[in-house]
Amino acid sequence: MPFELSQVLEGRRGENFRLHSRYVSPQLPRVLQTLGFDRFYDRGEGCYLYDSEGRRYLDFLSGFGVFALGRGHRAITGALHEALDADLPNLVQMDCALLPGLLAEALVSLTHPGIERVVFTNSGAEAIESALKFARRATKRDRILYCDHAFHGLTTGALSLNGGAEFRDGFGPLLPGCEEVPFGDVNALAKQLARDDVAAFVVEPIQGKGVNLAPDDYWPAAQELCRRHKTLLVTDEVQTGMGRTGKFLCHEHWDLRPDIVTISKALSGGYIPVGAMMCSAEVSDSVFSSMDRAVVHSSTFSTNQLAMVAGLATLQAFEEEDIVDRARRTGEAFAKALIPLVDRYEYLHEVRGKGLMIGLVFGEPTSRALRVRWKAIEAMRTALFSQLIVVPLFHRHRILTQVAADNMNVVKLLPPLVAGEEEVEYFVDALDDVLSAAQKGSALFFEFAKTIAKGSLHRSRA
Numbered sequence: 281m282p283f284e285l286s287q288v289l290e291g292r293r294g295e296n297f298r299l300h301s302r303y304v305s306p307q308l309p310r311v312l313q314t315l316g317f318d319r320f321y322d323r324g325e326g327c328y329l330y331d332s333e334g335r336r337y338l339d340f341l342s343g344f345g346v347f348a349l350g351r352g353h354r355a356i357t358g359a360l361h362e363a364l365d366a367d368l369p370n371l372v373q374m375d376c377a378l379l380p381g382l383l384a385e386a387l388v389s390l391t392h393p394g395i396e397r398v399v400f401t402n403s404g405a406e407a408i409e410s411a412l413k414f415a416r417r418a419t420k421r422d423r424i425l426y427c428d429h430a431f432h433g434l435t436t437g438a439l440s441l442n443g444g445a446e447f448r449d450g451f452g453p454l455l456p457g458c459e460e461v462p463f464g465d466v467n468a469l470a471k472q473l474a475r476d477d478v479a480a481f482v483v484e485p486i487q488g489k490g491v492n493l494a495p496d497d498y499w500p501a502a503q504e505l506c507r508r509h510k511t512l513l514v515t516d517e518v519q520t521g522m523g524r525t526g527k528f529l530c531h532e533h534w535d536l537r538p539d540i541v542t543i544s545k546a547l548s549g550g551y552i553p554v555g556a557m558m559c560s561a562e563v564s565d566s567v568f569s570s571m572d573r574a575v576v577h578s579s580t581f582s583t584n585q586l587a588m589v590a591g592l593a594t595l596q597a598f599e600e601e602d603i604v605d606r607a608r609r610t611g612e613a614f615a616k617a618l619i620p621l622v623d624r625y626e627y628l629h630e631v632r633g634k635g636l637m638i639g640l641v642f643g644e645p646t647s648r649a650l651r652v653r654w655k656a657i658e659a660m661r662t663a664l665f666s667q668l669i670v671v672p673l674f675h676r677h678r679i680l681t682q683v684a685a686d687n688m689n690v691v692k693l694l695p696p697l698v699a700g701e702e703e704v705e706y707f708v709d710a711l712d713d714v715l716s717a718a719q720k721g722s723a724l725f726f727e728f729a730k731t732i733a734k735g736s737l738h739r740s741r742a
């Protein structure tokens with residue numbers, strides 16, 4: 281009998297969490313059950329997910345930013361169906377296929393002069409791995425600088441550039457020669473670069489873990505220092521790129537011209553794993569320096585046809601729907617609607633970010649009664665307060681968001697870039713309700729405790 285997806289989905293309905301607990305890992309199911317996030321999603325459309333009971337959820341996580349165009353974008357799914365039906369010869373390998381050439385051409389045309397070549401990858405982390413290798417080969421140096429709180433992926437090389445101990449612990453020794461510098465600190469960077477032995481400074485234009493921004497004047501100074509000391513500047517745009525911050529690449533906010541740029545996430549509209557490392561011809565030629573070295577850096581699936589088709593269709597949809605400028609405009613309207621909440625609610629200290637990468641920063645309130653409550657919550661677990669926002673946003677208003685990082689009271693919003701006035705308004709009203717409940721006190725805390733208790737009970741029975 282041929283494989284039938286609909287039959288499998290129907291026949292095994294509801295077994296999701298049991299299967300993951302048994303065959304993948306029991307930890308994520310435990311977390312989701314504890315928080316009451318254990319839903320059975322049936323489908324997605326635009327900015328929304330729908331569960332098995334037909335309930336609608338506003339998805340402000342967008343698959344960690346991959347669904348920039350929203351879910352179920354017809355132009356992407358149509359292009360993928362067409363590619364499958366055409367049954368084009370995929371991954372011939374001893375071949376130069378047209379589609380990767382076209383996607384590379386399109387990406388080069390969208391970046392600054394000096395970016396001339398593209399290496400396709402299967403993920404963001406693999407794009408970073410490529411950047412590390414190319415930078416070392418091109419400069420004949422081995423040291424790499426990265427920032428505190430940085431996140432560049434979890435493969436071993438990328439992990440060597442991770443600024444959070446919680447990710448690194450127990451996986452060492454990691455790549456030698458990688459050193460941390462404080463994000464946004466020009467003097468610290470200058471000190472390290474002065475040794476003239478650094479191959480690359482790898483940095484996120486806005487850090488994903490915490491939605492941290494450096495001062496505006498940091499960027500030109502950092503670029504100038506890198507140039508002076510012949511260190512390659514690598515901007516990791518895996519999360520910030522592809523319109524997320526209201527520019528195609530976030531570093532355009534500061535008119536930077538980095539030597540290497542990595543992208544991934546939204547490049548295929550969320551459908552097929554893909555990433556890209558983009559660099560100059562000179563850097564590329566230092567790796568592919570002779571016919572003997574034609575395949576010295578490659579990966580079997582990296583130019584797979586479905587990823588390339590989805591990438592081309594995504595870039596076309598970006599242009600036709602004016603996605604980048606739309607993200608900028610919606611981002612501005614969103615920030616304008618959120619900022620008044622900072623004055624109204626003591627717990628909300630700051631709204632930061634750019635475009636549709638937004639961090640809601642929570643902190644200790646000023647009034648005595650609220651401070652006592654804040655301290656009691658934080659005593660239970662550092663940064664527990666941000667869960668007290670994320671959980672009721674989900675349960676009361678069916679909005680999916682995330683805590684930006686471990687040990688940080690920052691809630692991160694990554695809406696699809698097609699989100700508009702309706703979604704912004706719905707979110708702001710919902711946050712207003714949750715913050716007002718948090719300010720008033722006991723009901724929300726009781727609700728939160730009940731969710732956690734119910735989740736724990738559910739777990740112990742599972």
Ligand SMILES: Cc1ncc(COP(=O)(O)O)c(C=O)c1O
Pocket residue numbers: 344403404405406408431432433434484488516517518519520544545
């Ligand atoms: C800035 C940045 N770089 C790299 C990565 C790693 O990408 P991937 O998960 O596709 O390996 C991420 C993932 O979130 C990221 O945010």
